[in-house]
Amino acid sequence: MALVTFVCEGNALDYTPSSDVAAGDVVVQGDLLGVARTPIPANTPGSLAISGVFDFPKATGAGSGITAGVNVYWDEADKQAKTDDESGANKLLGKTIQSAAETDATVRVRLNQ
Numbered sequence: 001m002a003l004v005t006f007v008c009e010g011n012a013l014d015y016t017p018s019s020d021v022a023a024g025d026v027v028v029q030g031d032l033l034g035v036a037r038t039p040i041p042a043n044t045p046g047s048l049a050i051s052g053v054f055d056f057p058k059a060t061g062a063g064s065g066i067t068a069g070v071n072v073y074w075d076e077a078d079k080q081a082k083t084d085d086e087s088g089a090n091k092l093l094g095k096t097i098q099s100a101a102e103t104d105a106t107v108r109v110r111l112n113q
Contacts (some may be wrong), residue, residue, distance in 0.1 A: 012047045013086035015040065021052060025058075028076055032113055033091055050113045055106040064100045072096055072109055081107050 013034060015027060021040040026033060027048055033047025056074070058081045059065060066072065072081045073090035081093055094112035 011038075011051045012049050013054055013058055014045055015048045016045045017042055021046065023060050024078075026074055026079075028074065028091055031091055033074055033093060033111070035111070047113070051111050053108060053110050056093065056105060056109050057084070057105060058107045060103060062102060064103075066096055066100045068096050068099045072107060081109060 012016065015021075015034065015036075017027070017040055018020050021027060021036045021041045023034045023036055023039050027036060030052070034050045035052075035054055036046065037049050038046065040046030056072070057079060058064065059064070061077075064081055066081075070083055072083055073085045074080075074093050075082050075086070075090045082090060085092070092112065094109045096106050096107055097110050100107035
């Protein structure tokens with residue numbers, strides 16, 4: 001008898017929110033992050049992407065540039081990607097796949113869950 005049973009590719013997970021989730025919202029469940037690709041109405045099953053490449057908002061201004069190939073974290077309070085995990089308060093999003101300048105409002109990230 002097999003110990004493990006294949007379920008799915010694992011690029012998305014089922015999610016039923018208690019309140020409406022807009023397309024592009026980041027959903028944090030413990031240490032797991034997902035991105036809603038489409039709107040998900042409250043109390044209705046939907047899907048969160050847990051793999052792929054997304055542009056996440058980031059701070060702009062002096063010292064806010066992010067280089068390619070570094071880990072970035074989701075700051076739920078600020079709704080931004082940051083390079084600082086703030087002692088575990090920010091959850092790992094993944095790695096940047098290209099640099100973002102101080103003037104860029106977004107950073108391109110490959111999700112890594």
